Amino acid sequence: MKIEIRYFSGTGNTAITAAALGKALKELGEISISSIEENIPVGSDTDLLILGGPIYAGNIPEKLIRWLLRNVESNKCSGKAIVFTTSAGLKNAFGNKSMSLKLIKKGYSIYGTAAFEMPRNYYFGSYEKPASDIIKEELKSISEKSADFIRSIDWDSPIKPDSKGILQLDLFAELFSVMARFMGKSYRVDESCIRCGKCVKNCPTRNIRMNENGVKFNLSCMHCTRCLHGCPVNAISYKGIKYEQYKPDEILLKIQENN
Ligand SMILES: Cc1cc2nc3c(=O)[nH]c(=O)nc-3n(C[C@H](O)[C@H](O)[C@H](O)COP(=O)(O)O)c2cc1C
Ligand code: SF4
Ligand code: SF4
Incomplete structure (x- = not known):
């Protein structure tokens, strides 16, 4: 099985999570993992694509949306996909919906979506840097959380995300950019x-x-x-x-x- 993992990570949380997911998937096949900054496109013969990014103002960064649209080729072999985000809080984060709907349009079926809580890297204004024991705990537990998530996937039942509000969400990501x-x-x-x-x-x-x-x-x-x-x-x-x-x-x- 050909497994491709692609992610954007500003400060490391999403890269660490992508590596943990790669480790959890290693029994399933040959894995290629890279940041979208390396700009390695995803071919049409990918069996399993894992795509992830951090949450910026409720969605994934517009850079990742654009990369997905341009560099993930339409899938020609009933490809499966998993999407994930990392964010400082699990509420009001719609990045997985945004990625899922675009991948479905490119011929993928979505089998898993995960929102991982990771330390906040943005503590300007009214936000505060998390306490160091919380940071350590979140980083320490990401391997286990990733493995649990992969184990929880039902490979016989694709997920159908609803498309309500997606245009506004992506427009907001563009506005934020x-x-x-x-x-x-x-x-x-x-x-x-x-x-x-x-x-x-x-x-x-x-x-x-x-x-x-x-x-x-x-x-x-x-x-x-x-x-x-x-x-x-x-x-x-x-x-x-x-x-x-x-x-x-x-x-x-x-x-x-x-x-
Ligand atoms: C510009 C910016 C906006 C952010 N907005 C949110 C947000 O809306 N909700 C949230 O929970 N975290 C938000 N965060 C925190 C990040 O999503 C979180 O720390 C993420 O894990 C960072 O991943 P990275 O280290 O891979 O860049 C924001 C961070 C940045 C830099
Ligand atoms: S200048 Fe802006 S885009 Fe570049 S590293 Fe700094 S925060 Fe990121
Ligand atoms: S701002 Fe920091 S990273 Fe940039 S050139 Fe100066 S010392 Fe180096």
Whole structure:
């Protein structure tokens, strides 16, 4: 069985979840797993496609919607699909519905949808960074939750999501992506910047430039927060405020080392 896993992840939660799902599925066949930033299309002969992304303002990022529409070929072999999201809360998150309906149009049948609660990576304004024991617990439990989810799938019964409200939901994702371009102008770099270029290299929308005057943010931000959390010296602020960074890979590594 040919299994393809594709995801977008701004700061690591969705990548960690995709890897955990891959591990849970490894008995079923040959698995290829990659971020949509590697831009490896999904061929028409895929037996099982797993697609996932983080929730931004109630839906998956518009970048992932666009990628799905352009890079998942129409399926020619009764392909099965599973969709998943990661978010800080499980309410009002419609990304799975959005992905499912588009994959059905491309000839897939949906066998599983999962919304995984993961630590909030966006704690600007009125939101707060989760407590460190909650962060550790959510990251630690994702392997088990992923395995439980895969075990719960009934491979004889495809799911039929209702399409009510989908146009408005996708329109809202598009609207958020336009707002994010302007919100991204509020990121700033201070004098602690060591000009390592990591933010420039890693930005998923190539929104950051570095020249002799310093680091500048342009107008194609998707507000993923990767630059802020990934800067090695925490030189990036948002609306003039510095935040404690969120680094899920490092936390997970420490958890694994201590076990
Ligand atoms: C711009 C933005 C908007 C977000 N909106 C929501 C939201 O509406 N609901 C929610 O539960 N979490 C929201 N979050 C939190 C993320 O969905 C969550 O932390 C996710 O697991 C991040 O995944 P990643 O590390 O793969 O990028 C938002 C995060 C960002 C960056
Ligand atoms: S990642 Fe941080 S230190 Fe490196 S160039 Fe960007 S702002 Fe400067
Ligand atoms: S500028 Fe920062 S927040 Fe905006 S898309 Fe690039 S990495 Fe993400």
